[in-house]
Amino acid sequence: MSLTEISARASVLTGADRELLAQTLGQRASFDAPLAPHTYWKIGGPADAFCIVETSAELGAILRLAFKRTLPWFVLGSGSNLLVGDGGIRGIVIRLAGDFxxxxxxxxxxxxxxxxxxxxxxxxxxxxxxxxxxxxxxxxxxxxxxxxxxxxxxxxxxxxxxxxxxxxxxxxxxxxxxxxxxxxxxxxxxxxxxxxxxxxxxxxxxxxxxxxxxxxxxxxxxxxxxxQPLQYPSAGSCFRNPPGDKAGRLIEAAGCKGLREGGAEVSEMHANFIVNRGGATAAETAALLARVRRTVAERFGVELELEVHFVGAFV
Ligand SMILES: Cc1cc2nc3c(=O)[nH]c(=O)nc-3n(C[C@H](O)[C@H](O)[C@H](O)COP(=O)(O)OP(=O)(O)OC[C@H]3O[C@@H](n4cnc5c(N)ncnc54)[C@H](O)[C@@H]3O)c2cc1C
The missing domain is CATH 3.30.465.10 (Uridine Diphospho-n-acetylenolpyruvylglucosamine Reductase; domain 3)
Known part of the structure; x- marks a missing residue:
């Protein structure tokens, strides 16, 4: 592992931060917790802290801690539009539940x-x-x-x-x-x-x-x-539709259906979906997204914009 990789993957939480989160949320705070199970793509490394927050008071307490300690944080919804890096997310990942x-x-x-x-x-x-x-x-x-x-x-x-x-x-x-x-x-x-x-x-x-x-x-x-290829993990449409056209149509016309990088594949059923055919990593998925984008740009001169959000460490 390179030095850049080691530092991108090192937790930014101190022992005291972890203790405070555990005091506030009990069992609902977990540490160095894999995020893949919380994303639709089933991809992504660990969060330093994964916090299930059930009330406005708890959310206020976590946000105050992040503010005071200038800790990075991220709010995860259902994880259906996210590519989480293989190195995971530094700081606090908030998942709302309970009252919310x-x-x-x-x-x-x-x-x-x-x-x-x-x-x-x-x-x-x-x-x-x-x-x-x-x-x-x-x-x-x-x-x-x-x-x-x-x-x-x-x-x-x-x-x-x-x-x-x-x-x-x-x-x-x-x-x-x-x-x-x-x-x-x-x-x-x-x-x-x-x-x-x-x-x-x-x-x-x-x-x-x-x-x-x-x-x-x-x-x-x-x-x-x-x-839609709903039998495989995906994040729905990966690219936004460019004005007056459909990203899926362009990707298909550029011959990208079925392209693969490791476990990530451009769906044969819907070209704007990249499906995880088993064990895909964020690096493979990101590489495939870049390849599709490049191919469409070379073929049609259209720069597709990502709809999925990239989050976390990709090194
Ligand atoms: C099979 C499939 C089909 C889909 N079809 C469509 C479709 O037809 N149309 C469409 O628009 N999308 C579609 N999507 C994409 C996705 O479902 C939507 O973008 C969805 O609204 C994302 O919600 P989420 O809770 O999963 O957000 P996440 O993926 O968890 O997060 C997305 C972004 O929202 C932010 N966020 C999450 N919760 C909060 C919060 N409480 N406060 C502030 N920010 C927050 C996150 O930080 C992140 O930046 C599809 C996805 C899949 C897997």
Whole structure:
């Protein structure tokens, strides 16, 4: 191992930091914990600390510690849009749970309102909203994220998460009490501050006939099942669609389907998916992403932009 590699992989937490995290979270703080099981790609090295945080008070305490000690930290949602480096993530990885998993969905005269914690599963939110007739919620069907990650990514299909957001609550290291923010939403990104942890979001939908909404939803799920390689670990579409085109179409036309680097393979079923065929590393996956990008640029002069977020140590 090179010196660069050794230093990129060395924990930045002191014994006192570890003790404080263990005192605050008990068994819900684990150390040098592998992240691969927490990502959809099943790839990634260890976190110095993996912290399951269940209340706003606990989140405030962890963010205050990070602020005071200038420790790096990262909030992990469902891990469905992430490539975690083989060297893992230095500092504290926060995974919200407990109070943050609640969903309160109600139909009323003005439509359907859903108040959801950031760790609530988007598929569950979609199912509950559809059964109340939330119009447009079908456009979020089959996206396997959490509410917080989907807000950060402005996830969606023909309609996007941000279109339905009414209120957002966050906590940050500099302002660790829950407070409201109003981000703007763009194609697969938002103006949400980098250091903001989304804790809750209120979504608002017009209401329609629940049977009709569930029917459209079901059709979308079937279409996705028939066009996406859901039997293998992946992070969904790897590249953003360039203006007026589809990344998948360009990748396929450039002849990249089936390309492989170790255990990582460009899916034969959907060219914008890279699947883990078994034991793929982050280095292999990153190398394959770079190869696809280069091939498309050489063939069509289009520089594809990554949709998946790279995080952690890649040395
Ligand atoms: C099979 C498959 C199909 C997919 N289909 C689609 C699709 O149709 N459309 C689409 O847009 N995406 C799709 N995705 C990608 C992914 O599901 C979405 O981007 C999802 O919204 C990410 O949510 P997550 O909770 O998994 O976030 P993660 O992958 O865990 O994190 C993504 C980013 O959000 C940040 N984040 C997570 N939680 C919070 C929080 N509480 N506060 C602040 N920041 C946070 C993370 O730090 C990270 O930067 C697909 C993925 C898979 C595996």
């Amino acid at each position: 998993a609640r969903i309160d969905a109600r139909a009323h005269d003005d439509g359907v309102t859903i108040v959801a914690g950031a760790s609530a599963s988007l598929p569950l939110v979609v199912a509950q909203g559809a059964s109340l007739g939330a119009i447009g919620i079908d456009s979020l069907a089959g996206i396997p994220g959490s509410v917080g990650g989907s807000l950060r990514m402005n996830a969606g299909t023909d309609r996007e998460f941000g279109e339905f957001v009414r209120d957002v609550t966050v906590q940050t290291p500099a302002k660790p009490e829950p407070h409201a923010v109003t981000p703007q939403y763009f194609y697969r990104h938002t103006t949400l501050a980098r250091d903001a942890v989304v804790t809750h979001a209120t979504l608002q939908f017009a209401s329609g006939d629940p049977v009709a909404v569930r029917d459209v939803l079901q059709k979308r799920l079937v279409r996705r099942k028939n066009s």
